[in-house]
Amino acid sequence: MRKIVIGVMGAGEQATDEEKDNARQLGQLIALQGWVLLTGGRNVGVMDAASKGAKAANGLTIGILPTAHYESVSEAVDIAIATDIGNARNNINVLSSDVVIACGMGLGTASEIALALKNQKSVILLTSDRISQTFFSHLSPQQVFIANNPDDAIALTKEILAKSV
Amino acid sequence: MRKIVIGVMGAGEQATDEEKDNARQLGQLIALQGWVLLTGGRNVGVMDAASKGAKAANGLTIGILPTAHYESVSEAVDIAIATDIGNARNNINVLSSDVVIACGMGLGTASEIALALKNQKSVILLTSDRISQTFFSHLSPQQVFIANNPDDAIALTKEILAKSV
Amino acid sequence: MRKIVIGVMGAGEQATDEEKDNARQLGQLIALQGWVLLTGGRNVGVMDAASKGAKAANGLTIGILPTAHYESVSEAVDIAIATDIGNARNNINVLSSDVVIACGMGLGTASEIALALKNQKSVILLTSDRISQTFFSHLSPQQVFIANNPDDAIALTKEILAKSV
Amino acid sequence: MRKIVIGVMGAGEQATDEEKDNARQLGQLIALQGWVLLTGGRNVGVMDAASKGAKAANGLTIGILPTAHYESVSEAVDIAIATDIGNARNNINVLSSDVVIACGMGLGTASEIALALKNQKSVILLTSDRISQTFFSHLSPQQVFIANNPDDAIALTKEILAKSV
Numbered sequence: 001m002r003k004i005v006i007g008v009m010g011a012g013e014q015a016t017d018e019e020k021d022n023a024r025q026l027g028q029l030i031a032l033q034g035w036v037l038l039t040g041g042r043n044v045g046v047m048d049a050a051s052k053g054a055k056a057a058n059g060l061t062i063g064i065l066p067t068a069h070y071e072s073v074s075e076a077v078d079i080a081i082a083t084d085i086g087n088a089r090n091n092i093n094v095l096s097s098d099v100v101i102a103c104g105m106g107l108g109t110a111s112e113i114a115l116a117l118k119n120q121k122s123v124i125l126l127t128s129d130r131i132s133q134t135f136f137s138h139l140s141p142q143q144v145f146i147a148n149n150p151d152d153a154i155a156l157t158k159e160i161l162a163k164s165v
Numbered sequence: 166m167r168k169i170v171i172g173v174m175g176a177g178e179q180a181t182d183e184e185k186d187n188a189r190q191l192g193q194l195i196a197l198q199g200w201v202l203l204t205g206g207r208n209v210g211v212m213d214a215a216s217k218g219a220k221a222a223n224g225l226t227i228g229i230l231p232t233a234h235y236e237s238v239s240e241a242v243d244i245a246i247a248t249d250i251g252n253a254r255n256n257i258n259v260l261s262s263d264v265v266i267a268c269g270m271g272l273g274t275a276s277e278i279a280l281a282l283k284n285q286k287s288v289i290l291l292t293s294d295r296i297s298q299t300f301f302s303h304l305s306p307q308q309v310f311i312a313n314n315p316d317d318a319i320a321l322t323k324e325i326l327a328k329s330v
Numbered sequence: 331m332r333k334i335v336i337g338v339m340g341a342g343e344q345a346t347d348e349e350k351d352n353a354r355q356l357g358q359l360i361a362l363q364g365w366v367l368l369t370g371g372r373n374v375g376v377m378d379a380a381s382k383g384a385k386a387a388n389g390l391t392i393g394i395l396p397t398a399h400y401e402s403v404s405e406a407v408d409i410a411i412a413t414d415i416g417n418a419r420n421n422i423n424v425l426s427s428d429v430v431i432a433c434g435m436g437l438g439t440a441s442e443i444a445l446a447l448k449n450q451k452s453v454i455l456l457t458s459d460r461i462s463q464t465f466f467s468h469l470s471p472q473q474v475f476i477a478n479n480p481d482d483a484i485a486l487t488k489e490i491l492a493k494s495v
Numbered sequence: 496m497r498k499i500v501i502g503v504m505g506a507g508e509q510a511t512d513e514e515k516d517n518a519r520q521l522g523q524l525i526a527l528q529g530w531v532l533l534t535g536g537r538n539v540g541v542m543d544a545a546s547k548g549a550k551a552a553n554g555l556t557i558g559i560l561p562t563a564h565y566e567s568v569s570e571a572v573d574i575a576i577a578t579d580i581g582n583a584r585n586n587i588n589v590l591s592s593d594v595v596i597a598c599g600m601g602l603g604t605a606s607e608i609a610l611a612l613k614n615q616k617s618v619i620l621l622t623s624d625r626i627s628q629t630f631f632s633h634l635s636p637q638q639v640f641i642a643n644n645p646d647d648a649i650a651l652t653k654e655i656l657a658k659s660v
Contacts (some may be wrong), residue, residue: 111279444606
């Protein structure tokens with residue numbers, strides 16, 4: 001039976017230390033809940049940190065790579081999906097996640113949030129950036145949730161999953 | 166030799182009358198410049214209005230459909246590309262445009278702007294919505310331009326094209 | 331109103347002189363009929379030759395590129411669609427064509443024929459290779475047509491289009 | 496660290512009883528080797544049978560769905576990837592598999608074999624159909640292997656994996 005998959009999206013090379021620390025914690029907490037972690041799969045930034053956090057807690061990690069090959073895959077990814085569709089894979093990231101958590105903000109992350117909301121997915125914003133919070137809450141008031149820290153994000157994820165059953 | 170293609174992105178069913186009026190004017194002005202118009206191809210909203218505007222000025226119109234079939238294509242689209250990749254086609258819309266003009270705002274449009282900027286494309290926002298202007302200018306200060314009306318958008322497009330030669 | 335689009339598929343770097351000569355003739359004949367030519371868009375092999383043939387007869391040419399950029403586009407392509415989805419763009423090639431003509435054979439071409447037939451498109455094989463003829467006719471007896479030369483392929487295309495109206 | 500993924504491709508609704516029986520055995524044998532099974536994910540035909548075989552041996556199963564939603568997912572799929580890219584997902588199926596096993600033949604399967612070979616993947620044909628064997632061996636002599644039964648296919652998979660290390 002299909003397992004619950006939680007997507008953690010965020011910057012690659014541009015991720016800040018705080019975002020990577022949050023991502024690591026998110027990955028760990030997701031694994032501890034028995035959920036599968038899904039990320040963009042590359043060996044940098046939020047994707048890499050979240051995957052490492054999940055593996056530290058013996059979780060299962062899926063990486064949806066933009067490329068045709070595995071060269072850039074995080075060592076903490078168990079299952080690599082090689083899409084070769086570039087940034088169009090952002091739509092697959094969010095469609096394949098029961099809940100999407102955006103850890104920080106950036107152009108790729110913004111596209112994932114917009115695509116997730118377009119596909120009626122709930123999105124949790126783990127960012128203190130007010131401009132981003134305002135923009136997405138304005139676009140989709142019912143589906144956007146603001147988290148102050150990783151624990152908060154997990155609590156919100158549980159609530160969203162409970163409602164969707 | 167490859168023709169210059171200008172993408173006009175905007176809402177479908179949710180487009181306002183003002184957005185559709187702007188789109189129609191944009192389509193017409195794009196055609197008058199001798200540029201090709203590219204849209205999401207469907208027979209509603211900004212896509213449909215822009216395509217009709219371009220045809221009124223004898224322009225060439227390309228529609229990048231999300232579906233495998235042509236049922237929902239605008240009657241003003243000359244060349245329909247049936248992608249069958251759903252919202253992932255938003256990435257193709259922006260990659261295939263020399264300049265992207267966002268006419269209004271919505272979830273699909275927001276994803277297209279983010280993907281365009283991620284791909285180093287210049288984006289012109291034709292919207293009076295300050296929240297959207299602030300969000301995207303903040304994410305990508307160098308590549309986002311604000312237009313107050315269709316004529317303004319065309320003038321900005323010319324400037325961007327002149328610089329990219 | 332949507333124009334009729336005829337797709338010509340075939341090898342890139344591996345195309346033989348005979349295949350390129352056939353492709354050039356096909357492009358020319360397609361343009362003379364007033365149809366739009368669609369190819370994989372790159373500046374090699376069948377794609378390039380067919381596009382050049384069509385331009386020689388003042389036709390309109392569409393190229394569906396596998397890449398995000400235009401570096402490898404044929405100089406004879408008018409409208410380049412930059413998909414950035416690699417070989418997955420083969421499905422777009424065939425979905426966007428009213429009739430698909432395979433000029434020669436190869437791995438990419440074989441995938442396009444199979445995808446076209448899967449999508450209930452008619453496919454004309456312009457190849458003397460009996461193994462390929464047998465394989466595809468066996469898989470899809472109703473939709474596969476064998477042409478002996480470019481003129482033959484155009485006659486078959488007309489028949490298929492007449493039936494599909 | 497990335498786990499080894501073996502893709503089993505084959506017909507959906509059109510699969511024969513023999514093909515489904517072979518698929519079930521393949522799934523079981525793949526799981527017993529400790530490999531992850533990847534299929535097209537739907538609840539019919541070869542995909543469904545292979546996934547059920549793998550789960551019977553406590554394996555891990557990935558399903559790459561053509562749709563945006565999970566309605567048609569096999570109950571034996573652990574991780575569903577919702578691509579919403581239709582048959583273009585066939586390219587992802589093969590790119591994400593270390594070895595591809597074609598169990599039977601059909602239009603979708605033929606496209607997957609061609610795309611796998613195009614991407615330099617080795618493909619094992621588990622089919623007694625001589626026409627298919629001849630066609631693909633002819634197109635790609637080095638990468639096509641013929642198996643007479645599921646055990647044979649697993650032995651060939653081991654050899655291919657051993658060479659690719």
